[in-house]
Amino acid sequence: MRRSSVLPLAGVVVLALGAPALAQDGRRIAVSEALQGELTARDPAAEDGARYDGYRFQARAGERVAITLESDSFDPVLVVGRQDRRSFDELARNDDAPGRGLNARLVFTAPEDGAYAIRATSLDEALGGYQLALASAPAAPAAAPLTLPANIAGQLQEGGAVNDDGAPAAFYSFSGRVGQHLAITLKSSDFDAYLVLRGADGSEALDEDDDGAGEGTDARISHTLEADGDYVIEARALSAEDVGRYRLQVEETPPPPEPTPAVFGQAVEGEIADADAQADNGAHYDAYRFSGTEGQRVQAVLRSGDFDAYLEIGSAEGAFEALASDDDGLGEGTDARLNLTLPSDGDYVIRAMPLGAEERGLYSLELTDRGPEPAPGVVVIGETARGTLSASDATTEEGAAFDAYRFQAKKDEKLQLTLVSNAFDAFLDVGRQAEGEPYESLATDDDGLSDTHARLSWTAPEDGGYVVRARSFGPNATGAYALTIERKP
Structure with a gap:
């Protein structure tokens, strides 16, 4: 960290060249003080790799200070936080202050008495000279x-x-x-x-x-x-x-009402009205509760002739947070279909609502238990597997149906996988999936053979078992297919 003297300003104390440097939390800077400095490759690096110079100042609870950082050499970034020997806790940040080009300006209100740290850094890890100033900030605007x-x-x-x-x-x-x-x-x-x-x-x-x-x-x-x-x-x-x-x-707004119990396999009819609870986006909704087990696949279908249907499913524990959502997944206009594999045993909540906050009207909701996800089949290299995608098959997060097949391959073995279907737009996905772990995709192909047939040339990265998903490109597509895996010379 190298600094030079700066011409004095009215009411400003200037830090002179050669002032002793402190530890990583920086040298002291007082209100009404200004200085020049330089970011160099010798300065400490933040978590994102950008070099920074550190400063510290004292403030009382509620005290407001204005900090400015200007440079002709880099895009300045100001960060304010609390520093101890082991960590930096960021409290405020500014990149480009309005009307100051790329220069940074930050008004900071101290939440409590104590020492605070300033980090003068750059947006793009560039280095060079800068000017930093700390001053009292005007009172907050009247409310x-x-x-x-x-x-x-x-x-x-x-x-x-x-x-x-x-x-x-x-x-x-x-x-x-x-x-x-x-x-x-x-x-x-x-x-x-x-x-x-x-x-x-x-x-x-x-x-x-x-x-x-x-x-x-x-x-x-x-x-x-x-x-x-x-x-x-x-x-x-x-x-x-x-x-x-x-x-x-x-x-x-009133607290959300207790969700209505939902029964698998039974359709319910309801109406979204002004008196219903509101989601964070303002849309009114009706809530339904059901119990499920880890790995269970559930499907919810919401139909309405009055509004654009929208579905959310989340845990019933604590504040509602959607685990999955759907707008037009049924593929029949604006009705929604949501498929979810439950992550754990417990109770879940479905929210049936319009997509828009102003929409109201009648709807029907049906919840279906699709059971556990089907176990993958087996396909041998050099053979063809024939099957049919149906509504009961496993689905991707996007709602595309697929059949999964396991196969064995050796490291650097070159394979050609082909999926043809006259019923849907074929899509190939090769990956790995250990027991109890999520699927990891390694390679995919959509139209490698023709406009709607898939062909994928792929080299196994190591010895072991792999999974190929024979699937449709989009949701709501089913029908017969043929999958072939061949060795390439």
Whole structure:
């Protein structure tokens, strides 16, 4: 780490050449201090391999500081965090500050009293000279108070309030309570909406979203508050240069109701209505619960003449998180079909919903137990295996049906695999799969023989057993096929 002196600025203390270097967490830098430095190949490397110079400063809880990093030699990146002898905990980062070209600027609010570390680094691992400055930051922009529920029409304007990155933004504050579930939606026809939810001190983003309100560029945050207290909503455009009109809606949503029990093999009819629970994207849904075992294959089919059907399946434990989803997998217009091999024993939840947040209407849902995945067959090199893909076969994550065959090959053995079918677009997939482990694809082919027939020339990387999947290119395709494996000279 080499540094030279810099011409003094008003109110700025300059670090002189030859100041003693500290450990990896860097030398001290105080508020209202500026310096010049240089990234070199001798500097320490971060986890991503980029060289950096380290600095440290003291701050009180809630203190706001502005840090700038400028360079003509590289694309500057600023990182702020906490450093101990063993690790670096990143708290904030900035690459290109609005209106500063490639230079970086970061306004940081200290969450607690103590020492903080600055890393001055580059985006592309380039090296060279730079200028770093630390200064007091102005107070956070004032936030307009709101009362829930809220429906506010506003406008971002040039020359108006800006966030810590210098982008036009509007700020709103409200009081919340622990366990309160909120839906915050920002809509605009003038810009790509972006939302951030923070604590009252603005030091940490609790949640943020770009296009979570379904189709289009509107933003939506669905968040359960973890503590009583004050919170701040930042409403802005995704692009730091965009301004225009917007509408902000904030409402408390009830906790999701208990899912309805689902029975394998029985179709249920329902209706998506305004009173139903809402997913994070704002779409209303009905939830169904079922029990399953590890390795069990289940299929859910959602049909509707009123809306574009969408399905999600997730664990019933804890907050819902989709393990798999489907939009138009049935291959018959906009109806959904979702196939999932359950990862463990337990209870699962199906969400039946429209793809769009504004859609409502009637639907039917059918849950099918497809049993365990069929065991692979065996094919001998030099022979042809004939079979038929059907709706009961195993399927890929994309919903394509396949039959699996095991075969043995020696290292560097050259093989030619051919799959022909007059019923579907043939697709070959060669890989390995140890017992209890996921399938690992090694080579694939779609139309190597003709427009719809597959042929794959492949060399075995080592002695052992392999699996070839004779499958359709896309979902909902079945029919007869012939698979041949031959040795090549």
